[in-house]
Amino acid sequence: MIARIGLLVLIALSAATANGQPPSTIAVGLEDFQTAQHIRCQAVNGSYAWTVVKNGSLQTAGALEGIHRIAKTNRGFTVSTQEGNLEARYLILQPTQGVATLRLISEPMGYRQYTGAVHFYWHAGDWHVALETDLEDYVAGVLVSEIGKGHAEALYTAHAIVSRTYALNTFGRHRLEGYDVCDQVHCQAFDGVLTVNDTIRRGCRASRHLVLTDRLGLPIPAAFHSNCGGMTRSSDAVWQEASPHLEPVHDAACAGGTHARWERQIQRAAWEDWQLVHAADPTNTATAREAFNLPSDRFEVMQDGETTTLTGWGFGHGVGFCQEGAMKRAQNGASPWELLTTYYQRIRLTALERVTVPRARAASGK
Ligand SMILES: [Zn+2]
Numbered sequence: 001m002i003a004r005i006g007l008l009v010l011i012a013l014s015a016a017t018a019n020g021q022p023p024s025t026i027a028v029g030l031e032d033f034q035t036a037q038h039i040r041c042q043a044v045n046g047s048y049a050w051t052v053v054k055n056g057s058l059q060t061a062g063a064l065e066g067i068h069r070i071a072k073t074n075r076g077f078t079v080s081t082q083e084g085n086l087e088a089r090y091l092i093l094q095p096t097q098g099v100a101t102l103r104l105i106s107e108p109m110g111y112r113q114y115t116g117a118v119h120f121y122w123h124a125g126d127w128h129v130a131l132e133t134d135l136e137d138y139v140a141g142v143l144v145s146e147i148g149k150g151h152a153e154a155l156y157t158a159h160a161i162v163s164r165t166y167a168l169n170t171f172g173r174h175r176l177e178g179y180d181v182c183d184q185v186h187c188q189a190f191d192g193v194l195t196v197n198d199t200i201r202r203g204c205r206a207s208r209h210l211v212l213t214d215r216l217g218l219p220i221p222a223a224f225h226s227n228c229g230g231m232t233r234s235s236d237a238v239w240q241e242a243s244p245h246l247e248p249v250h251d252a253a254c255a256g257g258t259h260a261r262w263e264r265q266i267q268r269a270a271w272e273d274w275q276l277v278h279a280a281d282p283t284n285t286a287t288a289r290e291a292f293n294l295p296s297d298r299f300e301v302m303q304d305g306e307t308t309t310l311t312g313w314g315f316g317h318g319v320g321f322c323q324e325g326a327m328k329r330a331q332n333g334a335s336p337w338e339l340l341t342t343y344y345q346r347i348r349l350t351a352l353e354r355v356t357v358p359r360a361r362a363a364s365g366k
């Protein structure tokens with residue numbers, strides 16, 4: 001019974017896509033915390049209470065006072081509180097009223113801060129930690145992790161639209177684990193809201209609830225990457241899946257970016273071994289990127305004795321929004337809409353409440 005109620009909570013946590021309604025909250029898997037043996041929890045703003053599943057229903061099980069330590073048990077979690085030990089397969093730290101901020105502390109990540117509720121649960125043979133937070137807080141946190149601080153406000157406004165759209169387009173891809181998106185680069189990097197500053201907040205607010213869609217109101221696959229190396233690539237060329245919104249464009253703006261050029265030296269024997277296996281594969285530069293952990297799959301090869309030198313350009317897959325190109329353009333005065341239409345084609349800005357959220361797609365990476 002306990003497990004069943006736990007699962008019901010889980011389903012509620014990531015059910016927003018089931019009926020096609022656009023969500024105002026999002027469930028984010030905090031995957032780094034899932035591998036930690038124990039996590040310490042502390043309220044930073046507002047107050048929190050523990051909720052457990054008992055006798056088939058959700059029950060409040062005491063306030064979070066000071067720092068509580070939550071540890072893994074055989075198939076669940078245990079918390080030491082003032083009232084004694086709390087043990088369950090499914091525990092929730094729930095704000096007691098309004099908006100509240102929670103600090104999670106664990107080795108080796110140090111501490112991170114999140115707004116909203118945090119669910120700790122044993123599901124499908126594994127431990128999970130998932131945050132249930134406001135979509136706009138999630139987007140603000142993603143901007144810090146994806147592009148950092150110190151850029152023009154127009155960049156944050158544009159990237160907030162990109163990140164919001166990307167989240168909605170991939171919404172529910174982790175539904176089997178109980179959340180909508182993960183906090184890793186597989187979805188979008190998200191390390192909480194601790195370092196979100198006023199410029200980032202203003203950028204998010206300026207584009208609040210705006211999403212890039214096609215004519216039918218479906219969010220576009222708003223791919224983005226660090227640096228395209230001078231020309232973006234089509235979705236078709238990289239993922240063998242054509243998109244009318246992701247076509248190649250020339251981009252001179254990212255030439256001075258941190259990741260515009262790169263060079264790697266590898267042993268000639270290792271390179272030749274790899275070539276032997278992959279020479280007939282038309283996507284072999286992509287497999288070379290993976291095999292040698294290269295910044296991009298665009299490079300030239302030079303042999304010099306026992307050393308093979310790969311000289312490459314760009315960082316990431318090169319499809320869609322080029323972050324370093326957009327940074328430069330925003331610095332030179334481009335508007336958010338100019339940034340978006342530089343890198344995406346056939347797009348519309350649609351208010352969140354008019355967006356149709358697609359059912360979860362298979363995870364395809366980015
Ligand atoms: Zn993911």
Ligand SMILES: [Zn+2]
Nearest residue numbers: 228254322325
């Ligand atoms: Zn570029």
